[in-house]
Amino acid sequence: MSLLTQEHELARKTAREFAEKYVDPIVRKMDRENYYPRETIRDAGELGILTPTVPAEYGGGGGDLRTAVVVLEELGRISGGFSLLVEALGILFADAVNKHASKRQKEEILPKIASGEKIGAFALSEPCCGSDAAAIQTAAVRRGGEWVINGHKMWITNGHYADYYLVAARTGPREARHKAITVFLLKRSNCVETSQIEVMGVRGTGTAEVKFNNCAASDDDIVGEVNGGWKVIVDTLNVGRTAISGVTVGIARGAFEEALKWARNRELFDRKLIEFQNTQFELAEMYASIETARTLAYYAAYLYDINSPGFLIMSHVAKLQTARIAVDVTRRAVQIEGGFGYSKESKAEMFYRDAKILEIGEGTNEVMKYVIYKLIEKGQ
Structure with missing residues (x-):
């Protein structure tokens, strides 16, 4: 099939x-x-x-x-x-x-x-809580017929240049955790303050610290329902974890192609680097890993597209495994290129830095394993 x-x-x-x-x-x-x-x-x-x-x-x-x-x-x-x-x-x-x-x-x-x-930018993570999204502290308080939002978001991709933000805010007590979170769709105005963050990889993404200072919002700006934001967040992250698996496959492919080209042209001990069996085995391992990652990403997306209940666990499996594969494949690409691979002239070096965020963003490897186990316990 x-x-x-x-x-x-x-x-x-x-x-x-x-x-x-x-x-x-x-x-x-x-x-x-x-x-x-x-x-x-x-x-x-x-x-x-x-x-x-x-x-x-x-x-x-x-x-x-x-x-x-x-x-x-x-x-x-x-x-x-x-x-x-x-x-x-x-x-x-x-x-x-x-x-x-x-x-x-x-x-x-x-x-x-x-x-x-x-x-547009999805503003969820905060300095206090990345993995524990239910603990966010950004608050939306009802005042005189409108909502007033104050809070501090962190690591927001596109955040520095965004014209609109999907903002997750607390609309109830902290003890209520995920049951008191609402998502607002805010247009950028003077109440929004952003500072670009210098990141190790995936640079040029406008990743930013975003502060909301007394931002006014109406009921018409709510996405979903009051205190119903958790459903929006979870659905968005589940889909995002499959989508980002496509990013990881691409990064791994890019690094592999760079390493393959290097090995075919690099001379060592009067032979092409690719003629050494170790190089061939490394490239074979990389290729097999990429095909594994690709199949996982496609399969998770397929399950979503056919509305299969198996999508939920597979979205997390795909995110976990493709991220680990991307980090491993890009590391091997740098190794094949040797000293050149460690230089800023190497695209493999860039891909290696790019890959690391995939084990952190949109759910760390540890969070993926936690969720997978919980789903196993539920019989999914």
């Missing part, structure tokens, strides 16, 4: 051609200068690549989750940073808005996001 259709392969072709033509020329600038590729984001919007799962009526790609995974894989093969910012904008923000926001909210915002005219 093939997990992909001709439509998925067409999306792959479009994404690959886009990545090679528009993303490849700015990869080094993104990595070295932490450059946010605003114009390239607009270019992606014109092709529907920016929001692959948003319906065509709003200007999106109109695809399913497998479409998103394939698109992110092809972008990640060229740039882990560009792929990640698209995943955060197109899935964590736009896909969440499409599924959970009101008709008015969707009509007002999604066309602007899908075209790349405006940027």
Whole structure:
């Protein structure tokens, strides 16, 4: 059984051609200068690549989750940073808005996001609590017919340049944890303060510290229901964990291709490096690992697309395993390139740095294992 259709392969072709033509020329600038590729984001919007799962009526790609995974894989093969910012904008923000926001909210915002005219960010993590999202401290307090939001978010991809934020805020006592969280859709204004964060890898993603200082919101800005934000958050993260698996496959592929090219051209002891059996075995291990990761990512997305109850556990399995594979494959790529691999001139070195966040962002490896075990206990 093939997990992909001709439509998925067409999306792959479009994404690959886009990545090679528009993303490849700015990869080094993104990595070295932490450059946010605003114009390239607009270019992606014109092709529907920016929001692959948003319906065509709003200007999106109109695809399913497998479409998103394939698109992110092809972008990640060229740039882990560009792929990640698209995943955060197109899935964590736009896909969440499409599924959970009101008709008015969707009509007002999604066309602007899908075209790349405006940027959206998913504001969940805080300095106090990344993995323990139910412990967030950002608060929305009811005052005179409106909500006033104050809080401090951290590690927000696209956050420095966002025009809109999906903000998770506490609307009840801390003891209530996930039962007292509401998601708001806020337009950027003077009440929002951002500071860009210098990160190790996936640079150029506008990752930022975001502070909300007495931001006013109305009931019309609520996504879902009051104190019903946890459902929005969990659904968004589950889908995001499968989508980001596509990013990981792409990063691993990019590093593998760099190492393979190096091995074919590098001379050592009057022989090509690729003629040594150890090099061949390393490349074979890398290739096998990438195919394993790809199958996991596609399968998890397929389960979601057919509305299978098996999706939940597989989304976490895919996130855990593909992240570990990406870190291992990129490490091996650096090793194959030796001293050059350790230099900033090597794309394998860049991919190695890019890969590490995949074991941390959108749920650490430890959180993935915790959730997988809990689901095993429930018989899923």
